[in-house]
Amino acid sequence: MEIFALFDCIISPACLISQTAGGLKIGMLLFLVASGLTLVFGVLGVINFAHGALYMLGAYFSWQVMAVTGHFGLAVICGAIGVGIFGLLFERLLINKVYNADLLVQILLCYSVILILDDLVMIIWGDEFLSGIGVPEVFQIPPLFIFDAIIPPFHIAIVVISMIVALLLWLIMTKTKFGKLVRATAVNPKMLEALGVNTNVIKAGVFMLGSFLAGLGGALAASLGSVVSGMGNSIIIESFIVTVIGGMGSIGGAFIASIIIGMARSFGAVAMPLFTDGIMFLIMVLVLIMKPEGLMGKKK
């Protein structure tokens, strides 16, 4: 453990800024994916292990649109919307059949979907990894130097986009009728049905929104690296850690937990480069011991 390196980093403006900016970018990308996962769990009570596969689909869809149109913005938006629509079909055809089923049945269904989608993308797009969609031309400029810390402008864009998404999610969930119905569905769906609300529509809408967020995360990730079958498997573990730390079902909790994980990875790489994954799990264990419902979860 290089604790002195961490101390040196914290007192150096260049290191502090670059690691903080890096941590923020890691956290915000993670938030896009984890927020969808926590939303689906909070409202529908489904642990959607196939969420990572939806993230992968977002990357592939955006790659396809980019290949056809060459337009970055369109590729990202279509990638996210495409996965949203796929999520709607997934929910209507499969997920709604297991809402009240045993947890093992839900996991089995999701795992089957992961295997099918992983193979399906290889059949459609080939088994070789694909070059990502790249960074839009406007951001292909030299990085910014702030107190000698290097910050790529595209990373700032990713953080801003994610912040806007977080704000919109908060507005939707707290200020709109749909948000109120979603929260009511999470608390007492039977009462809502008795009042004449079609909760199936609400549930499908929530799953669609969760899928959209996974797709958006995947599409943005495709701009920063290669696109490959199975790429969702690594992000799903981190997303679950975020969900557990933040509190199952809490979007605010997912936001805070994502930043914590981003910072843990960024500063952990300075202090304990061989234990960055371990730090994430350690934080999760600490939260589970001290506040089992998560940082912003509700006690049941």
Place this chain on the structure above:
Amino acid sequence: MKSINKYSRRKILKTTSAVAAAITLNSGFPAILKADNNIKIGVPTILSGRVAQLGISVNNALKMATDNFNSSGGLDGRNIELIVRDSRAKPDEAARVCRNFINSDKVDAIINAEASGASFAVQEVVRESGTLCLHTVSETSRLTADPSIRTWNAFRFSRQGIHDAVGSARYAATIIKEKGLKKWMSVNPDYAYGRDSDDTFFWALEKFSPGFEILGKGWPKIFQPDYTEVITQIAREKPDAIYTSLWGGDLVSFIDQAALYGIFKNTQLFAINLADYTTMSAVKNLPEGLHSATRYVAAWPDTDSNRNYDKSYTDLYGDHPTNWSWEASVGIDYLISAIRETGGTDNKKIAEYMKGKQKESFMGVGEGNTVTIRDNDQTIVDYSIGWGTTIPQDPFMNNIQAADWNTIAELEKEWLTDKGWL
């Protein structure tokens, strides 16, 4: 009840016997009684997930060679039958697939096209069974360097970490001298191969160019999508050079993400696994001047036989061979020669034939363009190792320098002595 009683037991037996007899007569003898004369080779490899393309390139290379063998009459009419199965890159699955090859398929030999973790599992299976095994993918030196792991019936046809490390370090030393690179960092995947590669590279670099400083090491996990925490560390430390053994999609993501920080403007990247067609063609705007070992490129070795190999493969499959392809091709080439020369599939005779055997090959840089299976550790030597710099378009590499096998052999001995394996 009436309808059931109408079919007496005797009637059912008669009918069943008649159907069975008809099937038997129609198809000759049951398959199990047929004399199966083919030479069977089991190939456990990775056909799904992130590196499936590499497993497929192994299958392509093997098929190219066995189709030639079979179409030229085989061995007295006996054809080679490849049985290729997916291990999903899991050691326990690779071991299970291998046991099935041996116990159920009764294979004559195994061409093991598994990554390092699974190769150790396969080695233990063939040690027990005595089945002939050709490792064609794993690069972890220990598989054949550690005498406690070796077995008489297993041979390595893949690159070996220590060989590449010495070749890499010698090349890096020339660039250090030329550009005055003092401060180093490394980024390697956090598993056996990455650690082995990091250790051996810096061990060898110390021999050629002592006095460098290591500012830090990044250990991203395999298949990690985001390398920001490692890249910010590099941006902060501003090393003169970086050594990496990341590979495939991981290397592509690392280079794409690091380019956003302008890392390669002032820092030399030594990426041992970059110069494979699948990787280079996937990097967005491949920066010029990155250093890489020649995993497989048609441009190196610069010989007609290598260019012909690339052309034959590309004509058949519409894509260039990979590093895994050439290793599999050389392995099957040896096996076919051994089968022909010994006149069968006796594993002891084939093993004796292979030990110390020197053979002409498109990847050979020994005398007369040969590679050799070294007698004492049954591992391939004198295969092509080159380092050069990238250019954004085909042939993707220039300024290629060949590694010197005398130096490799000398330092390998020293390394083996250090490890207590000699």
